Amino acid sequence: MPEGNDGAREVAGQVKWFDPTRGFGFVVADEGGADILLHANVLRNFGQSSVADGARIRVMIQSTARGVQALEVLEIEPPEGAGNAVLADFQDMDPEVLAAATLEPARVKWFDKVKGFGFANIFGRPEDVFIHIEVLRQSGLADLQPGEALGLRVVDGKRGRMATEVCAWEAALRSSDD
Numbered sequence: 001m002p003e004g005n006d007g008a009r010e011v012a013g014q015v016k017w018f019d020p021t022r023g024f025g026f027v028v029a030d031e032g033g034a035d036i037l038l039h040a041n042v043l044r045n046f047g048q049s050s051v052a053d054g055a056r057i058r059v060m061i062q063s064t065a066r067g068v069q070a071l072e073v074l075e076i077e078p079p080e081g082a083g084n085a086v087l088a089d090f091q092d093m094d095p096e097v098l099a100a101a102t103l104e105p106a107r108v109k110w111f112d113k114v115k116g117f118g119f120a121n122i123f124g125r126p127e128d129v130f131i132h133i134e135v136l137r138q139s140g141l142a143d144l145q146p147g148e149a150l151g152l153r154v155v156d157g158k159r160g161r162m163a164t165e166v167c168a169w170e171a172a173l174r175s176s177d178d
Contacts, residue, residue, distance in 0.1 A: 006062065007062055007063065008060050008061065008062045008071055009060065009061060009062075010058060010059070010060055010061075010074065011029045011030070011031065011036070011058070011059060011061050012029070012030050012056070012057070012058045013027045013028050013029040013030050013036065013056075013057055013059070014027065014028050014030075014054060014055070014056055014057065015027055015038070015051050015052065015053055015054060015055045015057055016028050016035060016053070017053050018038060018043070018050060018051045018052075018053065018142060020040065020049055020050045020142065020143045020145070023039065023040040023041075024037060024038060024039050024040060025038050025051070026038060027057055027059060027070060029061075033068070034067060034068050035067075035068070036059065036061055036068045036069065036070050037066075037067060037068065037069045037070065038051075038057075038059070038070045038073075039069070039070070042059075042070050042071065042072065042073060043073060045072065045073070046072075046073035046076070046168065046170065047149075047168035047169060047170025048073075048076070048141065048168040049143065049144065049145045049148055050141050050142040050143040050144070051076055051140065051141065051142060052078060052079055052136075052137055052140050052141055052142045053079070053142065054079035054080070055076055055077060055078055055079050055140045056075075056076070056077040056078075056079075056080075057073065057075065057076050057077075058073075058074040058075040058076075059071070059072065059073050059074060060072040060074065076140055077140060078137075078138060078139060078140035079137075079140070093155065097155065098153070098155060098164045101153035101154060101155050101164055101165075102153065102154075103151045103152070103153055103165075103167075104122045104123070104151070104152050104153075104154060105122070105123045105149070105150075105151065105169060106120040106121060106122045106123065106129060106149075106150045106151070106152045107120060107121055107123075107147055107148065107149055107150070108120050108131075108144045108145060108146055108147060108148045108150060109121055109128060109146065110146055111131060111136075111143065111144035111145075111146075113133065113142075113143050116132065116133040116134075117130065117131060117132050117133060118131050118144060119131065120144075120150060120152060120163070122152065122154065122161075127160070127161055128160075128161070129152060129154050129161045129162065129163055130157070130159065130160060130161065130162045130163065131144070131152075131162075131163045131166060132162070132163075135162075135163050135164060135165065135166060136166055138165075139165055139166040139167055141166060141167075144166075148168075149168070149169035149170075150166055150167065150168065150169055151166075151167045151168070151169050152165070152166055153165040
């Protein structure tokens with residue numbers, strides 16, 4: 001890929017691991033070479049607080065005295081096979097209905113990765129929206145932080161309003177511009 005004036009260049013790869021608690025993780029470039037440091041601040045500038053292990057990613061990188069570091073996240077795709085698992089709650093629903101759900105602005109109320117679920121609030125609505133960890137993984141995310149802005153596709157499920165897709169609000173805005 002072309003190199004910028006500052007030595008920065010674009011690479012594609014896969015997230016090796018990312019730990020939101022520690023505030024960093026690593027990317028393995030498709031072209032090989034040293035692991036690329038992915039700092040939480042760079043991910044936050046993209047509009048996400050986490051990324052799933054195994055997710056495909058395009059980043060701008062730069063070599064520094066301390067190694068290769070990501071400067072900017074350009075694109076993230078969920079890990080292969082992440083969209084294959086369907087929650088039991090969605091099995092009886094028409095896939096077209098799930099896909100046609102409107103992307104709505106929301107804020108995370110709380111999310112517990114160990115319990116495997118959490119809740120968010122849609123702007124202007126009083127009820128909570130349930131977010132299951134599998135939906136989060138299918139969306140290419142690993143964790144959510146309280147107060148984090150999201151885009152949610154929501155349906156009325158057997159147990160109330162449920163997210164069928166989760167994305168960073170900034171990513172939702174970018175996709176609506178396409």
